[in-house]
Amino acid sequence: MDTDEDLEALGEKLYDLIRPKHADMAPKLTGMLLELPGAVVGQMLQDEELLAEALDRALAALQPDDSKPPSRADDADSASSDSLGERLHDLVELHNTGQTQKITGMLLEQKKEAVLQLLSDPTLLEEKVQTALKTLQDCGQVRQETDVSDSSDRDEAEEIGETLFRLVQDMEPVHCADVTGMLLEMDPQTLQQIVSDRAMLEVAVQRAKSALEGALSPPQQRKD
Template identity: 85%
Template sequence: MMDNEEDHLESLGEKLHDLILHKHADMAPKLTGMLLELPGAVIGQMLQDEELLTKALDRALAVLQPDDSKLPSKADDADSVSSDSLGEQLYDLIELYNTGQTQKITGMLLEQKKEAVLKLLSDPTLLEEKVQTALKTLQDSGKVQQETDVSDSSDRDEAEAIGETLFGLVQDIEPVHCADITGMLLEMDSETLQQIMSDRVMLEVAVQRAKSALEGALSPPQPRKD
């Protein structure tokens, strides 16, 4: 299996090298090596799409031969590079990975110090590692959010089911005030609710107490006798 993957990668590399040789003969080996760091699917697209390949080569060249206006010269300090400039270059490189999360991943990686971001721009292997880590983080957080939503939905469904079941039981005992009494009983903790729903005697006692409390609240105050 590994041999097949290596053969496939070697085949891609040969095809890529032949295409790059016509454009940048003097730097073909270096550029080919850099582009081979990208996922196989992306390399396959570049072999079919000359425009995509040209863009990828331009970005790789920008890394190898940084524009003085974008990256600092040896005499400059990393702080002299604007965050916007770094963000644009990083975005362009990350976009090649076709993750569908380029904007978010770029934002995550830009939270690092400028020196670390500059290193990512010049080290394709490190960049790929950071991109994959960031993508996994985003995917995991998406799963957690999805699980939370499902859990909340399940809790609501369970509460509604208990309410409906309890209403039916209370209606058999006290049809007149069943809605109000059900509402009062639903304020109990879930464990107590389960007990009274499974024990008819406990349920009747709870209903009578709730009814008495309800009637007391509804009855007009009696005049005091001196």
């Protein structure tokens, strides 16, 4: 939030909603949820289902893994690792990044002690989540968007050209190919506009037709 007063007011509202169902853990749960971005917390106050889901995840992250009794060291280490991964996944999911699985996997690459620290320090976890998200955006998603753009630019241009040709053919069947070729010299943004705006297209076609007729007509000889 922007100010301490806003944060306090938000915390009071959140606490009032949590206390009836989780009286003993209301302060802890409220503190955990207040570590989330203000916009997310505000949405929780308006959406009971979203709040309930966030509380379930927070509770799951707080509860130790007592489902398995101690056994051999290898089994205990495996169970502990699985538990850490599940708890970290639940906490990361609270941040609504849309990349929970990938970010959790990145954070689990750290040593066990570092992961335990993330589970107990919401502020540190938020910093690590944001850093991981930026890394995914810079090194993954942006490159993917570039690859998609490189592979689809030609298809998109062909699609616009075909659409434009059909529209021009209805208006100017005789010189539709030449007029379409002239219009395709425009920048992509302008092409998108004229394809979706009939009035703009009519003006553009008329101008192209006039320019074409002027180019095709023989020069007039001046009479002295």
